[in-house]
Amino acid sequence: MESAILEHNQGITVQPNYSPDPSGHSAPTPTSTQRTSGDRTRQKYNRLIDSPELQNLTFLEKEFLRQRWLDQMIWFSDKASLYRDRHYRIRIVTVIGSILVPAMISLGSVCTGAFFLQLPEATAVSPSAASTSPSTESATPAPIASPPSSASVSLAWSRFFLFTGLGLSQIVAILAGVDQFFKFGDRWRHYRSTAELLKTHGWQFLELSGPYESYASNGDHEAAFPVFANQIEEIIQSDVDGYVTQIATQKSFNQGIDNTRF
Template identity: 25%
Template sequence: MQTEVHMAKKTSYYDYLRQEMTDMVEQLELPDLCKQSLKSRWLDQVVWADKKAEECRRWHYRLRLTAIVGGVLLPAVVGINFQLGNQLGKDNEYFRFWFPYVPFVLSQIIAVSAAAEEFMRFGDRWREYRQLAEELKAEGWEYLQLTGPYRYKTHQEDDSPPPLSRSRMSEVSVEDWKALKPQTENKESTTHQDVYTLFAGRVESLIKNDVQNYITALQQKQAKEQEQIKHILKTVEKVSTDKTLFAKPTPPPQQPPYGAANPPHNGFGAMGMPAQHPAFNAPGQPSIPPVPPQNTPMAQTAFAQPPAAFAPPPAPSAPMPQPTVAQPPAAFAPPSAPMQMAFAQPPAAFAAAPSASAPVQQTALADLNARILASTLKLRGISTADGPDGGNNACAWTVNKVIQDASLTPLGANPNYVPAVLDALKQGRGELVPRESAKAGDLVVADGEAHIGIGLTDGCSRVLSNSSSRACFVWESDTDFDGSYGGKSTIYRLKS
């Protein structure tokens, strides 16, 4: 008699989650079409996002830990290779042959792990998938338990805009509130059938927002990669056309030996004089021109005594005729005027230039504005979902991101807080400018320090800032942010 043993298949967490949620959906008083839509759209997205988040988390930990542990072990392996390689290699040929390859292999593993993590962005994708999964779960639980926005019935006109997503509920910009039509609420109890359309709309809003953030991040990454490729191509072209890299080096000119300007002749120098002391032929001093050989008769010229600084060495024991120098060369002539007279007037190159600090300062400020404007146009349209509150309160964060892209130091002790940014401007980083003198690239602070943006035109008639409702750097308004903050804005120009 044979006994069959059936091993129960281990149920994964995702199968358990799908089964539990499916049972709950089946118990709702909804048409079959609505139940099937909930399982195919909402529940499928919850399980998929949860599974992808766990997968990216595992790969992120694997690659990061490989790079970290390998970076710690590599110096130790290199030290062992140097210290023990020679000693153990004498007795163990296998060790001597293979162990030097260990540091190389370990360094390549570290490099591959870091490069794979940088390219695949497992850490960023883990956080994005986890956020989407938790938001979908929270929305589903509120719908199943009829809490939150599903607690009471909401009467809304048919042509009103779709409901806002969860990521936009904490703070919505003024223009969004103006776009919404008046709604009335009552305290009537509701059912799952009554708020099914509201729940479906909010789920679609969450999924669309996640897809849009992914596409925006992908476009930014591709633009950055394109810039890197262009830079590499320019470098390669510059190197390939530089002929000096392949030119043969030119040998240095042969310098005559020391003292060769007056070569000796039969033990005597020029004009039949004894070989001169090195002081006469010191480097940088003019040498006495050569003359015919000694056996050529020539008229003897009397020379006056040279200056003491150029006097020849003491005469040897055997007396020799000492010629006299009539007039020293012009190069050795003593100055006819005191030395300080030559420096009575400073050279023209050191003359004081007229003061030009004001134009230079204006030029520097104009250059800063141009850099800020260029970075503003470059980053226009980027997602600010990585900023505070998922982009809802990211106006100061966005402005500092532009300033940092312009290779400048971010503003404020807390770069995400508008009052801190304004304090930094008032304490020397910026200067207050009137509207008629405003330029493109100036910083525009809303009334009450509630918002901040960057001027796109002279006079700051058009200002670009973060849109809280879209979590994107796309809101273009007038100087006072279209009256959203109830007062007039102030304009500052960055100085450093």
């Protein structure tokens, strides 16, 4: 019994920590700090592609899964996350700034009013300084007392609130214009819907469900692969056509604006 266990243990070789690369070569697995969401997704689906259930697929078909379907799905997902973060950050700053600007202007007006209320007391002249000789042809102007510290503080706060409100309003307007010009929200929703569509077709192909259900009885992924490849190419092509149409529409709109100026 012990000799059998020893022979079994001697037959086990320790494999290095490598993961399959999309090109078919082995690459070292990155550390946990270097792994990104896309890397983890790629490793997970690479294990599915190399699973025994898909062993009847040819090398080119597996390369299509890696280079065409998986890469595109990760690219769209990463772009969706990027534009989602940009859209959310701009929206948060815009909303908070829109609330703070009226408050800053109101506080600046209050501080300005407080400054002017304290101004008469600050400019009051003492009787001794105001007395002048009537026989003198040109009377020397009486010195004006400097405003008290409370008035100076009110003026400083008034300037701070007014200038801060003005600067914040410009930042809000610029960020709203940037978000409207680059359409971060629209791009996020577009990329997310395309990524989810690619993911849905990928899982339907792996499980032989949906449009590939007719091949489930034999478990023949190779026979279902042409249908899957055609679906993926149509999704990618529709995305390209939509982008070209958007660029053409934007260009014609800009040309129409230029023509109305002359």
